[in-house]
Amino acid sequence: MNKEHRPLTFVQAINEGIRSRMREDDSTIVMGIDVAGAAGKAEEGFIDHFGGTFAMTKGLIQEFGTSRVLDTPISETGFVGAGVGAAAAGLRPLVDMMFVGFIGVCGDQIFNNMAKMHYMFGGKVKLPITIQAQTAASGGNAAQHSETLYSIFAHFPGLKCVVPSDPYSAKGLQIAAMKDDDPVVVFQSTRLMGVNFNQHVPEDAYELPIGKSRIVKTGNDITLIGIGTTTRTCIQAAENLAKQGYDAEVVDLLSISPLDEETILSSISKTRKVVIVDEDYPKCSVASELSALAAEKAFDFLDAPPKRVTAPHASIPYTSVLEQLHFPSVDNVTYACLEVMN
Amino acid sequence: MAKSQSSIPKEKLMWMFETLVLIRRFEEQAKREADQGRILGTHSAIGEEATPTGICAHLRDDDYVLGNHRSHHHCIAKGVDINEMMAELLGKATGTNKGKGGTMHIADATKGMLGANGVVGSNIPVATGCALSAKVQNKDNVSVVFFGDGASSQGSLHESMNLAAIWDLPVLFVCENNRYAESTPFEYAVAGQSVANRAAGYGMPGVTVDGQNVIEVYEVAGEAVERARKGDGPTLIEAMTYRYHGHFGADNPMGYRTPEEQKYYEDKDCIIAMEKFLIENGTATQEQLKAIDDDAKARVEKATQFAIDSAYPDPSELLSDVYIKYP
Ligand SMILES: Cc1ncc(C[n+]2csc(CCOP(=O)(O)OP(=O)(O)O)c2C)c(N)n1
Numbered sequence: 001m002n003k004e005h006r007p008l009t010f011v012q013a014i015n016e017g018i019r020s021r022m023r024e025d026d027s028t029i030v031m032g033i034d035v036a037g038a039a040g041k042a043e044e045g046f047i048d049h050f051g052g053t054f055a056m057t058k059g060l061i062q063e064f065g066t067s068r069v070l071d072t073p074i075s076e077t078g079f080v081g082a083g084v085g086a087a088a089a090g091l092r093p094l095v096d097m098m099f100v101g102f103i104g105v106c107g108d109q110i111f112n113n114m115a116k117m118h119y120m121f122g123g124k125v126k127l128p129i130t131i132q133a134q135t136a137a138s139g140g141n142a143a144q145h146s147e148t149l150y151s152i153f154a155h156f157p158g159l160k161c162v163v164p165s166d167p168y169s170a171k172g173l174q175i176a177a178m179k180d181d182d183p184v185v186v187f188q189s190t191r192l193m194g195v196n197f198n199q200h201v202p203e204d205a206y207e208l209p210i211g212k213s214r215i216v217k218t219g220n221d222i223t224l225i226g227i228g229t230t231t232r233t234c235i236q237a238a239e240n241l242a243k244q245g246y247d248a249e250v251v252d253l254l255s256i257s258p259l260d261e262e263t264i265l266s267s268i269s270k271t272r273k274v275v276i277v278d279e280d281y282p283k284c285s286v287a288s289e290l291s292a293l294a295a296e297k298a299f300d301f302l303d304a305p306p307k308r309v310t311a312p313h314a315s316i317p318y319t320s321v322l323e324q325l326h327f328p329s330v331d332n333v334t335y336a337c338l339e340v341m342n
Numbered sequence: 343m344a345k346s347q348s349s350i351p352k353e354k355l356m357w358m359f360e361t362l363v364l365i366r367r368f369e370e371q372a373k374r375e376a377d378q379g380r381i382l383g384t385h386s387a388i389g390e391e392a393t394p395t396g397i398c399a400h401l402r403d404d405d406y407v408l409g410n411h412r413s414h415h416h417c418i419a420k421g422v423d424i425n426e427m428m429a430e431l432l433g434k435a436t437g438t439n440k441g442k443g444g445t446m447h448i449a450d451a452t453k454g455m456l457g458a459n460g461v462v463g464s465n466i467p468v469a470t471g472c473a474l475s476a477k478v479q480n481k482d483n484v485s486v487v488f489f490g491d492g493a494s495s496q497g498s499l500h501e502s503m504n505l506a507a508i509w510d511l512p513v514l515f516v517c518e519n520n521r522y523a524e525s526t527p528f529e530y531a532v533a534g535q536s537v538a539n540r541a542a543g544y545g546m547p548g549v550t551v552d553g554q555n556v557i558e559v560y561e562v563a564g565e566a567v568e569r570a571r572k573g574d575g576p577t578l579i580e581a582m583t584y585r586y587h588g589h590f591g592a593d594n595p596m597g598y599r600t601p602e603e604q605k606y607y608e609d610k611d612c613i614i615a616m617e618k619f620l621i622e623n624g625t626a627t628q629e630q631l632k633a634i635d636d637d638a639k640a641r642v643e644k645a646t647q648f649a650i651d652s653a654y655p656d657p658s659e660l661l662s663d664v665y666i667k668y669p
């Protein structure tokens with residue numbers, strides 16, 4: 001098919017994924033605050049001012065109209081809950097909840113309804129809803145607009161959780177999430193949105209399977225596991241390590257729930273060492289979960305205890321001098337690897 | 343301007359003018375800091391100075407104010423030090439929050455400013471709780487929460503209004519209706535086209551006021567504060583106002599509103615109107631008002647220099663203030 005190099009940004013790739021789902025399935029709708037913008041003003045010549053806070057839904061309202069691209073009031077309990085109901089009653093909503101910290105407003109709908117209805121009702125209701133939420137500290141957004149919070153969602157049986165790490169995975173996972181008949185949460189890192197990946201993204205509507213991790217660099221000396229933004233951190237740390245003569249393998253987690261135990265464990269069993277890099281708070285985190293997985297199921301293969309490099313157990317500060325210390329740096333990861341190997 | 347101005351003491355009138363101007367000059371400087379890339383951006387309060395000014399004119403240090411993401415004007419009107427505010431914007435250790443909170447979280451408990459808040463609608467129940475504290479302790483202090491037209495769609499407002507009404511709490515719910523939530527028009531998002539009308543459902547007074555007219559705001563707020571202090575319960579005030587700039591940072595509002603609309607509000611500018619009023623009323627001369635403006639500019643310049651000269655927080659601050667004691 002298309003053999004040309006077709007680089008898209010992280011945001012463009014997501015946009016393309018959403019658009020392809022909307023074209024293919026009329027029951028797909030998009031909802032959220034300013035997913036288009038300037039609502040109700042098209043006749044005055046104003047339309048699609050934002051296209052989503054990060055322009056991920058830009059251009060959709062022109063193609064699909066106001067009945068399928070719905071700007072909402074600032075009422076997360078209302079519109080996230082309405083997404084659950086719409087899904088139960090036959091639609092396939094994509095609900096953008098903007099920054100993941102706003103889960104504080106709509107937690108009831110996600111945790112008590114979205115995660116549980118299928119189970120509580122004996123499997124007789126399906127909820128093909130996708131929630132997308134933006135994560136990560138990206139330069140002075142402070143404590144409430146910089147969080148990651150993967151583990152809160154992954155804690156709940158009934159929710160699937162995926163985290164793209166580059167444009168290619170962003171499009172493939174977006175499509176897979178929106179096609180899935182279970183509720184899926186997609187975490188989109190704001191730190192990836194400005195990155196020039198120069199990565200080819202196919203035009204066709206490909207899917208990446210939910211529940212599969214991917215090896216982005218093979219190696220024999222140590223396994224690095226990254227999640228979303230931190231996959232890049234791991235790749236850069238692996239480059240540092242290569243300069244020092246170490247051959248690191250980098251696993252890009254992609255899926256938090258379900259976990260791809262097979263890929264993770266076979267990598268760890270091969271390299272016998274693992275460093276897990278997570279920008280989320282450390283306690284009861286995905287990093288802890290992966291560490292437990294390694295300890296429980298690869299113990300006999302390990303030459304050293306699993307190591308986690310995470311954000312500290314502290315909220316995210318505003319000032320850049322502190323914010324940059326909150327995020328696991330390439331140096332911290334490199335150092336942690338050297339520690340584990342020596 | 344308004345009718346019963348004669349009853350307003352001269353010092354109050356002058357304080358209100360000084361406050362309007364100080365907010366305007368501070369916000370202009372904050373915008374310059376953002377435009378020049380020294381900070382990420384702020385939610386500019388330019389155009390919306392009159393609402394907190396007219397309300398805070400009635401408040402004491404032991405009254406509470408709680409804000410939202412657009413709160414620099416609330417802070418200044420409540421008496422928060424502008425040196426510390428500017429230092430906070432620049433992320434310095436001398437800032438109101440030691441550089442940890444930034445533009446959306448400025449707080450100074452010593453001035454009764456219990457914080458700006460970045461989650462829309464989130465502070466409304468908190469303000470209700472401050473009022474509950476006053477009531478339980480038999481104190482006569484009041485609590486004021488500022489929120490936008492967008493926030494009026496959050497359940498937190500409705501739950502709080504109900505609580506405050508059944509318990510007769512001394513709280514003012516103040517909606518700054520600047521007609522937009524990001525780019526979403528009020529007309530689209532607020533059913534019934536009125537926030538103030540919603541008070542009726544909770545059996546409390548709901549008043550709409552011209553938020554570009556500080557004297558009118560002052561008068562409406564006076565009644566509401568008195569009612570609250572006497573223990574007669576909450577009031578909902580909807581102040582019709584306008585932000586002159588985009589929602590945040592570099593947002594260009596011309597993508598969702600017309601230059602004519604913008605001009606209509608700029609012609610009603612709260613500072614120009616107050617200037618005219620004070621001169622016509624014989625309260626102050628043009629020269630006196632100009633001196634006040636010059637003073638505000640000098641204070642903002644000093645605050646900026648203070649912020650620039652201040653040090654960044656020590657790296658150890660990353661882990662302080664998470665708890666008082668842990669474990
Ligand atoms: C719970 C929540 N949802 C969404 C946002 C993103 N957001 C920040 S400000 C804003 C608009 C707020 O509008 P309004 O309440 O009218 O206040 P204004 O900005 O006009 O002063 C939105 C949607 C947020 N901060 N918190």
Ligand SMILES: [Mg+2]
Binds near residue numbers: 520521
């Ligand atoms: Mg507004």
